[in-house]
Amino acid sequence: MSTTSLPVPDRAARLREALLAAEFTVDGLLDLLGAAAYAALARSETVPAFRATRGASRLDTLVRLFLLQDAVPVERARDALSLDEALADGWLVADAARETVEETGGVGAGGGAVRATVDVRPYGGPGGEDWFIVSDLGCAVGGAAGASGRGEGVVLGVGGASTTLAGLTVRTPAGSALDLGTGSGIQALHASQHATRVTATDLNPRALAFARLTLALSGAPEAELLEGSLFDPVGDRTYDLIVSNPPFVISPAGPDTAGARRTYRDGGMAGDDLCRTLVRQAGDHLEDGGFAHFLANWEHVEGEEWEDRLRSWVPRGCDAWIVQREVQDVTQYAELWLRDSGEHDSGDAERYARLYGAWLDEFDARGTRAVGFGWITLRKSASARPSIVVEDWPHPVEQPLGETVRAHFARQDYLRTHDDAALLAGRFTLAPEVVQEQVGLPGAEDPERVVLRQHRGMRRATEVDTVGAGFAGVCDGTLSAGRILDAIAQLVDEDPVALRDRTPESIRLLVGEGYLEPVADQ
Known part of the structure; x- marks a missing residue:
């Protein structure tokens, strides 16, 4: 540094x-x-x-x-x-x-x-803006080994995590935005383009100084810069948007790890408590309809389903979409962050072995068998029936995903307010990025499998039966779902009442995952 x-x-x-x-x-x-x-x-x-x-x-x-x-x-x-x-x-x-x-x-x-x-790195904004990210010398690109051997207060520049979070964030106009743990200021810079007021916080005063430089050199409006941990600097204030790429690394504490912890990556709490605390407290700081986006690590604990563990983090009054992007066993995880701090190549084999052992001892004591990494998005809905979707999705996606995220929660609102009868009365269109793939032997009269595949956003693929494929293909917004099913029942010689009874669950799946888009009621 x-x-x-x-x-x-x-x-x-x-x-x-x-x-x-x-x-x-x-x-x-x-x-x-x-x-x-x-x-x-x-x-x-x-x-x-x-x-x-x-x-x-x-x-x-x-x-x-x-x-x-x-x-x-x-x-x-x-x-x-x-x-x-x-x-x-x-x-x-x-x-x-x-x-x-x-x-x-x-x-x-x-x-x-x-x-x-200082490092000054050109960075292209989403609208073609010419921005500049200012960081400590040698840390313009961030990532593993981006700060090897540097002081614990080092400030990184743009890394993969930074751009991932920026791409996930819903970019609707906002009255107020909070960038919690701002680092070099990249999230505050993005927020300045669609939020009237931006507040950026960090425990590291050097980070706040770098964020000020990033905003000034990029020609962006000034932000309110506050020093402190988690939500402490903002008291009980609420925001339309909260974003955070927090110091989520799960690191052991104790004398054996002295000098190996880094402010930019280690939150100072046991296990994944920092991420859990951040997510739980966010509900009290969101305006109605507001979004909170986090990158996070979470433990896979023996005897506990990781999905249930993450659901318990979601604050009351909030919908949530939690996506696990990667899982590492505890040895891979320890090695990754030992390399990041420069210990792997330090030449001190005894110290490296001691630190590695401390990491494994900590995981053993907590019953941790693996660590997941992913995205957590909250939306303040105040609904009595919150939508909490937790999924494992390690497959490629297409960034930016902000509009995909916004549309996900809009679809959850629709499904929450429409029972099966309302679904059958509703009209739908096939999302424009969806194509149908048929798999089977050449020359066969009927395919073995029919798959609907998205070529944008989450790039999902789901297998459907003949009725599902026919239903999706006919959805152009003109006929209600019920009338389409009646026509299909006649074609396949099936009881239309029975078909109507068993199909709403499939419609919910196709709407929930973005294959079908509801047509607004006139």
């Missing part, structure tokens, strides 16, 4: 103008580096980017400064931006004993150079 003072944001607009003028943007980087070198940067591999920035353009200089943390000659820096202001405001510092890392990995000496004090 850098020991220099953090930049001041007062003239960030001037620096932003210089970055944009040099095309220091996502598109500019792709053009300069090429797709392979740009993708390598996301893996913390810098050699291809060094090779691609051997020129003397302003963009070459800015990439070397802010993404590669290379020292560059003073005159090149002066040509790329307002050097005096960048030095005075703390974005750059003089590097009298210049050491420039060449593309071959060698080191050469020289003088009269400057270097950056």
Whole structure:
């Protein structure tokens, strides 16, 4: 972690103008580096980017400064931006004993150079905005090993978790939004585009300073920045939107783990208590109709169904959609986060074994056999019959999913207020991204299986019978479900009353999972 003072944001607009003028943007980087070198940067591999920035353009200089943390000659820096202001405001510092890392990995000496004090990474907003995420040196891409060997207060930049949460979030207009555990400020930055007031909190005061820099350099409105843990900084205030990528890592506590915990990832509570506490308290801080989105880890405890465990977290008055994306056994989990903290490659085999053992001892004591990772979304409905959907879905999805999430809860509202008779009286359309696949032997008169498949959003697939396939194919919003079933019963020579009696359950499934869309009552 850098020991220099953090930049001041007062003239960030001037620096932003210089970055944009040099095309220091996502598109500019792709053009300069090429797709392979740009993708390598996301893996913390810098050699291809060094090779691609051997020129003397302003963009070459800015990439070397802010993404590669290379020292560059003073005159090149002066040509790329307002050097005096960048030095005075703390974005750059003089590097009298210049050491420039060449593309071959060698080191050469020289003088009269400057270097950056922070990472600045171009980031494309959902509407094509040119944003910049500011983080600690060497932490622009985050992720496992993104902060190896660094101080516990390190602030990461954009990682896979950050973009996943941003893509999940429902982006409807909001009066107020809360980014809890803001880090470098990426979620607050997204929220600033559709929320009138944004509050960002963090236990780490350095993170709040970085969030202020990210917002200022991105040209976004200022946010209210509050220091503290969980919901403590906001008291009893309520919000239309809450987002959090919390320090969810389940880590052991005790003398054997001294120095291995990190503020950005370790919540300081036993097991998954931090995530459970965060989710349970969120209900008291949501406005009616408001959404809360969390990334979380949860324990798979011996003798307890993980789905039931997660259902118990959901606060009263809230609907929930909980999706488990990955499960790791306890050995895989311990190894992942030991690598993240740099212990795997530290060279101290005895310390590594001690820490690994402490992790396994903690899991054994708690009866934990595996750890799940996924998404938790709450919607404040105040319904007496809350909808709580918990599912395991490790398959590929299509981001952004915010509209898919919003539509999920809208469908739950529909199903909750429509009994079987109302469903049969209702009209439906087949979702536009759904196709039908038939599986069977070539030349066979009838397929062995019929599958409905979504090509957008969650990309689900579900097998249906002949009646289900026929019903879905006819749904164009003109006929009620009951009339469609009557016609199908006549075609297949089945009792229409019996068909009406057994079909609503299938309709609920197809609506609930997004294959069918209800047509609004006129």
